[in-house]
Amino acid sequence: MKPLILLTNDDGYRAGGIKALTKVARQLGDVLVVAPVDGQSGMSHAMTVKVPLRIEKRTEEEGLTIYTCNGTPTDCVKIALDRLLDRQPSLLLAGVNHGSNSSSSVLYSGTMAAAMEGCMCKLPAIGFSLLDHTPTADFDPYLNIIRDITKTILANGLRTGTCLNVNIPKISPADIKGIRICRQAKGYWKEEFERHVDPAQREYFWLTGDFCNEEPNAEDTDEWALRHNYISMVPVQIDMTCYQSIPNLKKLFKST
Amino acid sequence: MKPLILLTNDDGYRAGGIKALTKVARQLGDVLVVAPVDGQSGMSHAMTVKVPLRIEKRTEEEGLTIYTCNGTPTDCVKIALDRLLDRQPSLLLAGVNHGSNSSSSVLYSGTMAAAMEGCMCKLPAIGFSLLDHTPTADFDPYLNIIRDITKTILANGLRTGTCLNVNIPKISPADIKGIRICRQAKGYWKEEFERHVDPAQREYFWLTGDFCNEEPNAEDTDEWALRHNYISMVPVQIDMTCYQSIPNLKKLFKST
Numbered sequence: 001m002k003p004l005i006l007l008t009n010d011d012g013y014r015a016g017g018i019k020a021l022t023k024v025a026r027q028l029g030d031v032l033v034v035a036p037v038d039g040q041s042g043m044s045h046a047m048t049v050k051v052p053l054r055i056e057k058r059t060e061e062e063g064l065t066i067y068t069c070n071g072t073p074t075d076c077v078k079i080a081l082d083r084l085l086d087r088q089p090s091l092l093l094a095g096v097n098h099g100s101n102s103s104s105s106v107l108y109s110g111t112m113a114a115a116m117e118g119c120m121c122k123l124p125a126i127g128f129s130l131l132d133h134t135p136t137a138d139f140d141p142y143l144n145i146i147r148d149i150t151k152t153i154l155a156n157g158l159r160t161g162t163c164l165n166v167n168i169p170k171i172s173p174a175d176i177k178g179i180r181i182c183r184q185a186k187g188y189w190k191e192e193f194e195r196h197v198d199p200a201q202r203e204y205f206w207l208t209g210d211f212c213n214e215e216p217n218a219e220d221t222d223e224w225a226l227r228h229n230y231i232s233m234v235p236v237q238i239d240m241t242c243y244q245s246i247p248n249l250k251k252l253f254k255s256t
Numbered sequence: 257m258k259p260l261i262l263l264t265n266d267d268g269y270r271a272g273g274i275k276a277l278t279k280v281a282r283q284l285g286d287v288l289v290v291a292p293v294d295g296q297s298g299m300s301h302a303m304t305v306k307v308p309l310r311i312e313k314r315t316e317e318e319g320l321t322i323y324t325c326n327g328t329p330t331d332c333v334k335i336a337l338d339r340l341l342d343r344q345p346s347l348l349l350a351g352v353n354h355g356s357n358s359s360s361s362v363l364y365s366g367t368m369a370a371a372m373e374g375c376m377c378k379l380p381a382i383g384f385s386l387l388d389h390t391p392t393a394d395f396d397p398y399l400n401i402i403r404d405i406t407k408t409i410l411a412n413g414l415r416t417g418t419c420l421n422v423n424i425p426k427i428s429p430a431d432i433k434g435i436r437i438c439r440q441a442k443g444y445w446k447e448e449f450e451r452h453v454d455p456a457q458r459e460y461f462w463l464t465g466d467f468c469n470e471e472p473n474a475e476d477t478d479e480w481a482l483r484h485n486y487i488s489m490v491p492v493q494i495d496m497t498c499y500q501s502i503p504n505l506k507k508l509f510k511s512t
Contacts, residue, residue, distance in 0.1 A: 041305060042302060042303040042304075042305045043300075043302045044299075044300040044301035044302045044303075044330075044369065045300035045301065045363050045364050046298060046299045046300045046302040046364075047298040047300075047364060047463060048298075048463065049297060049298050049463060052452065052460035052461055052462050053449070053460065053461045053462075053463065054458070054459075054460050054461070055461070074300075074364075075463070078447045078449075078463065079447075079449055079461060081447070082447045082448060082449050083449050083451075083461070104376060104494060106496055107301050107369075107372060107376075107494060107496070108301050108302075108303060108330075113300065113363075116363060120360060120363075120444040120445075121444065149509075152508060152509065156508055158501070159498065159500070159501050159504070161442070161498075162498040162501050178511060178512075179509045179511050180511055180512065181502050181505045181506045181509065181511045182497075183495070183497040183499065183502070184495050184496055184497045186417070186495070188376040188377065189376075191334045191335075191337070191338045192338060193309070193334075193335055193338050193339050195339075196308065202310070203310075204308035204309065204310050205308055205309045205310070205311070205335060205339070206308050206309075207303060207304065207305060207309065207331070207334065233505065233509065233511075234497055235497065235498040235501035235502060235505060236496045236497065236498060237496060237497070237498035237501075238360060238363060238496075239439070239440050239442070240362055240363070240440060240492045240493060240494075240496065241438075241439040241440045241490055241491065241492065241493070242415065242417075242418040242491040242492060242493035243439065244415070245414070245415050245418050245491035245493075246437050246439070246491060248415070249437045249489065249491060250437045252408060252412055253405075253408065253435045253437065253489065255434065255435050255436055255437045255489075256434075256436065
């Protein structure tokens with residue numbers, strides 16, 4: 001029996017990124033897509049608790065079933081695992097995201113939250129992102145790369161509690177120097193809220209911002225890899241404990 | 257000049273938890289509260305990008321200013337830091353959350369996302385939670401404990417890139433055995449979606465679930481501490497890299 005591959009994303013089921021990922025996954029197994037009806041970018045690990053979830057079957061053909069869900073990427077994974085699967089999937093793929101999820105963006109990303117959700121349920125999981133946030137981004141040049149990475153993980157699995165955050169630079173595949181295994185760069189979004197005034201003279205704000213890389217020269221980071229024409233691959237763990245802080249805190253709080 | 261303390265939560269500005277936290281913070285400094293208008297539980301690190309943000313000043317008195325924001329806890333922190341502060345705060349406090357944020361709940365928690373957001377902006381940050389999810393939870397018995405922890409961190413700071421996840425068991429303070437510095441327990445939510453049918457005969461689902469602790473006997477975990485009448489304190493880092501996976505992945509992908 002072919003392996004079953006579960007797919008989701010945060011840009012919605014119509015997005016080019018998930019269509020590209022579906023093409024890849026179908027070469028490797030049976031595919032179940034459960035994706036948000038609409039874009040859910042920046043939703044992080046949000047779950048839907050105030051309104052009920054609805055699912056709709058959009059496609060059913062040999063080797064491919066597509067559902068949409070009115071919730072977040074996390075909801076999609078949860079409802080797929082609880083309600084829509086008749087056998088255990090071998091892999092969860094999320095994306096391909098339209099735009100980067102490198103550095104601290106991993107914390108805000110709906111795509112990576114879906115991968116972490118899979119990981120919590122003991123599935124090997126990969127989040128893919130292309131550094132092109134436009135809705136018309138062309139994923140076709142990168143399909144072979146995505147397939148090769150997926151194939152390797154399908155064959156070898158991942159450490160329990162760990163998933164992969166793969167970012168692909170928007171350059172010709174011929175110019176990609178290879179895959180670099182990296183750590184998450186230290187960086188943050190420097191927000192600037194744009195102030196507007198509505199017709200009733202009430203002010204409102206739009207979130208905008210620039211990413212600040214705090215360590216542009218650190219060659220072991222994902223940001224460095226992407227700027228130097230590599231694919232970045234960061235193993236992401238769901239254990240967020242800062243073990244190095246424990247001894248000092250024990251002293252500070254006179255705790256055993 | 258008194259230190260400035262920034263407060264937010266995910267249960268909304270009317271919640272008992274943030275009122276309790278405000279009482280504590282006022283004993284230690286000037287306080288700026290920027291909290292969601294409505295409850296935002298389970299919103300994780302979500303940001304609002306589809307609708308504009310609006311803020312409203314609700315209270316202004318000596319040492320205390322309260323704003324509400326129509327966004328998520330992450331939005332509240334971001335807009336506070338960009339638009340509402342005239343000086344650098346010394347600390348960010350989030351909570352007190354109505355209900356636990358131990359183990360993997362840290363990944364879904366809006367309270368802890370707000371703490372991480374502060375941490376990304378170089379603020380010492382603490383997320384507090386009481387193991388009582390009811391809207392009428394009584395926080396008063398725990399105010400001294402919360403004040404002592406806050407005072408210690410205000411005086412000593414935290415490692416950069418790290419914030420604290422503090423959970424308080426719902427027992428009489430006299431029965432609390434102390435603070436335990438812990439790691440995040442391995443655990444996950446076993447979802448069960450409750451199926452309902454609407455008057456138009458269309459099905460919909462409500463998310464429910466039970467927490468499964470995968471290591472109930474591990475004495476160094478937050479779950480163990482809470483079940484044994486301790487306050488759990490987990491240092492949480494925003495670097496999610498699984499460093500232990502890097503050597504194996506380098507071999508697998510023949511990467512440098």
